[in-house]
Amino acid sequence: MPIVTYILRDDSRREIDIPIGTSVMEAAIQHNVRGIDAECGGCLSCATCHVYVDDASSATLAPAEAEELDMLDGVADERRPESRLSCQIVVTPDTAGLVVRIPSRQG
Template identity: 65%
Template structure:
């Protein structure tokens, strides 16, 4: 199974095996990862699952669509080039080793 490393707000690193077809957000919620609020449950309507994708992982990511980009404009924390909504990052075997950093706040 692909592995995702979540870097928490305090710098702690949490590695999880995430089955292909499951979003980075779903895996975080099911494993009680602190800092991924996911208020809308992954419906692409709140931006409370905002993460920063590590530079080593950016090339593995699919391109965000217009709806994701629009929601990122309203994220509670600074939007950066590596900003993504974790509900839109659906794991594939090619994404093994993905590293995401959780912003200081979500809502």
């Protein structure tokens, strides 16, 4: 299983083995990663699973689609070029080593 690293608000790191086909948000919820609220459960309707994707990791991801880009306009913390919704990042063999940083606030 690919390992995804979550950088938490206190700069500590959590590395999680995530099954292929699971979203980064789902894995965070299953492993009680603090800071990913996921109020809508991954339905792309709340933006409370906002993360910042590490520059080195972004090349392994499919680009954000229009709906995700629209939802990113409503994030509680600063929207940056590396902003993504973790419900829209699905783990594949290519995403092994993915690093995401949790913003200081959600929702």
